[in-house]
Amino acid sequence: MKLPDDFYFTQSNLQDYEDCAYRFYLRHLLHVKWPASVVGDAIAFEKMGQSGARFHRLIQQYLLGIPEDRLRDLALRDPNPEIAEWWENFLQYIPQLLDGQRFIESTLTTSLAGQHLAAKFDLVLVNEDGNLTIFDWKTSKKQIRKDWLLERVQTRLYLLILKQGGASLTDFESIGPEQITMTYWFTASPDTPVTIPYNHHAYQKDQAYFIKTIKIIIEQDSDAFNRTTDHQKCRFCVYRSHCDRGVEPGELASLIDFETHVGSDMLKIDIDRIEEIQF
Amino acid sequence: MLYNNHMPLSLEQKALQEQPLPSKIFLQGQAGTGKTTAGTLWLKKLLDSGIPAHEILIVIPQRTLAQPYLECLRDETVLAHSLVTTLTLGGLARRMVDLFWPLVSREIGVAKPNLPPQFLTLETAQYYMSYIVRPLIEKEGYFESLIINRNRIYSQILDNINKAAIVGFDYTEIGDRLKASWVGDIEQFHIYDDVQSCVNRFRNFCLENNLLDFSLQVEVFIKHLWSSPLCHNYLVRSYRHLIVDNLEEDTPVCHDILREWLPDFDSALLIFDQGAGYRFFLGADIASGYSLRKECDSIFQFEENLVNEPCITHLKSGLEHAILSLQGGSRKGIRIPYDAIKDSIQSPEENPKYFPVMVHWVANQVANLITAGTPPGEIVVLAPFMPDVLRFYLSNQFDELGIPHQSHRPSRSLRDEPTTQTLLTLATVAFQDWEMLPKRINLAFALMQVIEGLDLVRAQLLTAYVYDARSGEFPLKTFEVVPGEIRDRVTYQVGKRYDHLRDWLESNAPQNTNRLDFFLNHLFGEVLSQPGYGFHNNLDSGNTIANLIESIQKFRWAIGPQLPAEMFTIGREYVQMVQDGIIAAQYVHEWERQDSNSVLISPAYTFLINNQPVDYQFWLDIGSPSWYQRLNQPLTQPYVLSRNWVEGDLWDSEDELAHAHETLRRLTLGLLHRCRKKVFIGMSELDVRGFENRGLLIRLIQHVLQSAKRQSR
Numbered sequence: 001m002k003l004p005d006d007f008y009f010t011q012s013n014l015q016d017y018e019d020c021a022y023r024f025y026l027r028h029l030l031h032v033k034w035p036a037s038v039v040g041d042a043i044a045f046e047k048m049g050q051s052g053a054r055f056h057r058l059i060q061q062y063l064l065g066i067p068e069d070r071l072r073d074l075a076l077r078d079p080n081p082e083i084a085e086w087w088e089n090f091l092q093y094i095p096q097l098l099d100g101q102r103f104i105e106s107t108l109t110t111s112l113a114g115q116h117l118a119a120k121f122d123l124v125l126v127n128e129d130g131n132l133t134i135f136d137w138k139t140s141k142k143q144i145r146k147d148w149l150l151e152r153v154q155t156r157l158y159l160l161i162l163k164q165g166g167a168s169l170t171d172f173e174s175i176g177p178e179q180i181t182m183t184y185w186f187t188a189s190p191d192t193p194v195t196i197p198y199n200h201h202a203y204q205k206d207q208a209y210f211i212k213t214i215k216i217i218i219e220q221d222s223d224a225f226n227r228t229t230d231h232q233k234c235r236f237c238v239y240r241s242h243c244d245r246g247v248e249p250g251e252l253a254s255l256i257d258f259e260t261h262v263g264s265d266m267l268k269i270d271i272d273r274i275e276e277i278q279f
Numbered sequence: 280m281l282y283n284n285h286m287p288l289s290l291e292q293k294a295l296q297e298q299p300l301p302s303k304i305f306l307q308g309q310a311g312t313g314k315t316t317a318g319t320l321w322l323k324k325l326l327d328s329g330i331p332a333h334e335i336l337i338v339i340p341q342r343t344l345a346q347p348y349l350e351c352l353r354d355e356t357v358l359a360h361s362l363v364t365t366l367t368l369g370g371l372a373r374r375m376v377d378l379f380w381p382l383v384s385r386e387i388g389v390a391k392p393n394l395p396p397q398f399l400t401l402e403t404a405q406y407y408m409s410y411i412v413r414p415l416i417e418k419e420g421y422f423e424s425l426i427i428n429r430n431r432i433y434s435q436i437l438d439n440i441n442k443a444a445i446v447g448f449d450y451t452e453i454g455d456r457l458k459a460s461w462v463g464d465i466e467q468f469h470i471y472d473d474v475q476s477c478v479n480r481f482r483n484f485c486l487e488n489n490l491l492d493f494s495l496q497v498e499v500f501i502k503h504l505w506s507s508p509l510c511h512n513y514l515v516r517s518y519r520h521l522i523v524d525n526l527e528e529d530t531p532v533c534h535d536i537l538r539e540w541l542p543d544f545d546s547a548l549l550i551f552d553q554g555a556g557y558r559f560f561l562g563a564d565i566a567s568g569y570s571l572r573k574e575c576d577s578i579f580q581f582e583e584n585l586v587n588e589p590c591i592t593h594l595k596s597g598l599e600h601a602i603l604s605l606q607g608g609s610r611k612g613i614r615i616p617y618d619a620i621k622d623s624i625q626s627p628e629e630n631p632k633y634f635p636v637m638v639h640w641v642a643n644q645v646a647n648l649i650t651a652g653t654p655p656g657e658i659v660v661l662a663p664f665m666p667d668v669l670r671f672y673l674s675n676q677f678d679e680l681g682i683p684h685q686s687h688r689p690s691r692s693l694r695d696e697p698t699t700q701t702l703l704t705l706a707t708v709a710f711q712d713w714e715m716l717p718k719r720i721n722l723a724f725a726l727m728q729v730i731e732g733l734d735l736v737r738a739q740l741l742t743a744y745v746y747d748a749r750s751g752e753f754p755l756k757t758f759e760v761v762p763g764e765i766r767d768r769v770t771y772q773v774g775k776r777y778d779h780l781r782d783w784l785e786s787n788a789p790q791n792t793n794r795l796d797f798f799l800n801h802l803f804g805e806v807l808s809q810p811g812y813g814f815h816n817n818l819d820s821g822n823t824i825a826n827l828i829e830s831i832q833k834f835r836w837a838i839g840p841q842l843p844a845e846m847f848t849i850g851r852e853y854v855q856m857v858q859d860g861i862i863a864a865q866y867v868h869e870w871e872r873q874d875s876n877s878v879l880i881s882p883a884y885t886f887l888i889n890n891q892p893v894d895y896q897f898w899l900d901i902g903s904p905s906w907y908q909r910l911n912q913p914l915t916q917p918y919v920l921s922r923n924w925v926e927g928d929l930w931d932s933e934d935e936l937a938h939a940h941e942t943l944r945r946l947t948l949g950l951l952h953r954c955r956k957k958v959f960i961g962m963s964e965l966d967v968r969g970f971e972n973r974g975l976l977i978r979l980i981q982h983v984l985q986s987a988k989r990q991s992r
């Protein structure tokens with residue numbers, strides 16, 4: 001299947017492919033927007049998404065050097081009272097981890113199997129020893145297990161892209177996998193961030209995995225993007241009705257990583273995707 | 280055409296490429312001289328030298344113009360490892376206001392500085408303008424001497440406030456500026472006073488409610504953020520290399536920012552298209568753009584046109600000379616070879632009387648070109664405006680001849696899509712307390728669309744029995760009430776589907792009065808896209824409904840928190856605004872990607888701005904004065920509100936004529952710069968509206984033809 005010229009593999013489309021090849025095909029190749037609800041309680045889902053976006057913005061503003069007292073004012077008056085609490089926790093646990101040069105909301109790209117890959121990082125920290133840390137802020141209500149994170153496309157792709165493309169952030173000739181770690185910080189468990197180290201073996205394994213996946217995608221015919229056999233995956237999929245996989249959407253409370261489900265891009269207010277006013 | 284590795288570079292392009300990197304270059308030249316190609320090569324050179332892509336900023340007046348640079352970057356991913364930033368001034372302002380809001384929110388006068396800003400889209404700004412102005416028109420006699428569509432009143436007032444921001448003067452001066460230049464009826468003074476009053480009220484309303492329309496975003500950025508060390512340093516540190524393309528199409532405040540920013544960049548390439556400035560009505564300022572050359576280390580001039588065949592070059596000279604003499608310039612003749620002119624222009628033997636015959640001729644010519652081997656993407660059909668009726672005739676003729684074609688503007692706005700109307704019809708039935716119940720025929724049409732197996736005749740039969748708009752109860756009755764023989768005709772299976780839909784509407788409406796978007800999300804997912812319903816496998820309709828829901832969602836986000844809920848329900852207000860043409864009237868953009876294998880049907884200005892040369896152009900309706908006359912805009916005046924307007928001057932008919940001539944010159948030469956081989960002239964004695972038009976353009980072309988013929992004797 002020939003991909004569009006402007007196609008980039010990202011964590012969200014590769015995760016879609018891993019969950020269901022047909023979903024990948026509909027969403028990313030045919031660009032079918034299927035306006036059904038992801039979850040039953042759409043209002044709470046929207047509020048969670050918007051709160052997450054505002055909290056990401058607060059952190060970004062903090063990292064850019066906007067005075068803390070101004071940000072505290074905003075956090076305190078936020079329509080979602082949880083944000084004030086998240087904010088205090090962030091200030092308590094994170095600033096001491098932030099020694100080094102900060103690359104905030106940076107996008108890196110690389111190539112694999114002749115295709116383009118891209119990742120947008122909440123924060124990449126480059127410290128004086130030459131180590132690089134990816135930070136990812138998660139506002140899901142659920143505590144997420146480390147082994148689950150280890151398997152997620154996001155973790156593996158982000159580490160790989162930083163390994164291959166991170167030299168553009170530093171003066172280094174190249175970056176070894178052992179120099180990289182990824183830290184997830186959860187508002188739901190602020191005192192226990194999950195840190196995932198990287199190594200050569202993991203890098204090679206992930207590289208082989210992504211090459212294989214990408215090759216399958218570009219070599220297969222359009223009718224080979226099959227519907228998943230795991231009906232659990234359909235519970236939070238908007239194409240449910242089109243695929244005849246149920247009527248009612250899943251319950252918000254059983255959504256493990258809601259950020260991935262809404263597409264983490266949606267949480268980071270991505271100004272490039274906001275409609276620009278063509279005055 | 281974009282550069283690819285197999286294309287040889289012109290000498291001028293090579294010379295530019297050889298410039299050392301830490302330099303600031305002003306590149307000027309007419310369209311077709313390969314400036315954008317040179318720009319993409321410059322980008323490649325930056326990447327080749329090891330500069331990270333994220334340190335490169337590309338500024339363009341509209342986002343589509345960044346496309347060649349993004350394509351170049353995609354070819355260089357191995358090298359790039361990150362992305363360049365492509366921004367318009369509006370995009371930059373919005374991005375900075377969003378990021379640095381807490382720094383300035385207390386200074387700019389918003390009522391709630393500790394709450395985030397609410398950015399308005401053009402649609403929601405238009406809504407608020409109507410919210411403020413409508414009562415003034417209805418109760419206080421504003422604009423009473425004007426007979427124009429109200430939406431044009433709202434959009435022209437917005438246009439004024441946006442102009443003030445991008446030209447860089449205070450919005451409180453709009454009325455006085457307009458009045459000071461006016462020669463004519465005193466009544467116009469009242470209109471300008473009303474405009475100023477509406478502008479002031481709109482701005483106050485925005486400040487009271489943390490609403491940031493385009494003008495306020497630009498003002499906050501220019502007046503507050505650009506001078507803030509934190510924001511300024513962030514920008515200066517983030518971007519070390521600058522490329523600006525189509526500088527002449529950008530606005531004075533954008534040029535001001537670039538002037539101040541230029542010394543901070545390690546390198547810069549500023550590209551200026553001579554003879555352009557097509558976005559003048561949107562605030563483009565050629566003079567202020569051109570003045571930036573003084574800030575650069577070197578100036579490059581590209582002269583060699585890489586597009587035109589010699590015959591087109593001759594046509595260009597002939598037309599340029601003819602317009603120049605019209606403008607009072609050289610009256611000395613120039614020699615134009617008649618053969619060249621004949622090669623460059625083609626028209627029917629005789630102009631037909633009616634435009635459908637002309638369209639027929641155009642379609643046949645296009646078909647001949649394609650048969651002779653011209654790729655469809657090398658043909659464009661242009662008119663000053665492309666009215667729907669002309670577009671419709673062209674599309675039909677092309678379809679009949681099997682010619683692939685695309686219209687730059689898809690033919691229907693969101694609100695005109697049958698799918699949109701169907702969804703909104705169902706909503707007005709479900710929310711009967713809105714008191715907007717649809718006509719029976721519209722409901723029948725909606726049911727036909729959504730229930731599989733129901734045709735229009737049976738849908739009308741069904742609604743004749745089940746729809747009761749006057750009972751005060753839920754207006755849809757169950758299938759049970761339909762007499763037996765009619766039920767047989769409608770079929771029980773359809774009846775079951777109808778009942779399921781009816782029950783769903785009745786039970787889900789109450790909890791969603793203020794969330795029409797969620798209501799439609801659920802309606803679509805749980806009923807209309809399920810097996811047995813019309814959208815089950817209809818992927819295109821899914822996209823249209825998604826666009827509608829997104830538009831409602833943005834409306835809810837922008838309106839919901841600001842206006843008191845007891846005044847109205849958001850869903851009802853949305854539907855009302857759609858019916859009034861204030862929202863959902865924009866054309867849907869998703870499908871606008873240019874297909875290189877289709878003939879393009881487009882308004883002339885849109886084609887110019889998109890900057891893609893083609894082999895053959897068809898100019899339609901060339902007797903029309905719309906090729907050079909400006910729109911009638913009684914509430915605004917783009918020349919007077921520009922930075923080049925001299926205070927104290929009066930705008931009179933001579934100015935109007937001079938500007939019409941200049942517009943004609945820029946437009947026709949701009950089109951010819953982008954034409955390789957031939958222009959086909961399509962004209963009928965009576966135009967689309969039935970008027971007989973013999974405007975300047977047709978006369979100029981005839982003049983060029985005749986003088987070339989005379990000279991050949």
Ligand code: SF4
Pocket residue numbers: 019020021022023227228233234237238239240241243245
């Ligand atoms: S509903 Fe299920 S099968 Fe269909 S696209 Fe979604 S995940 Fe795949």
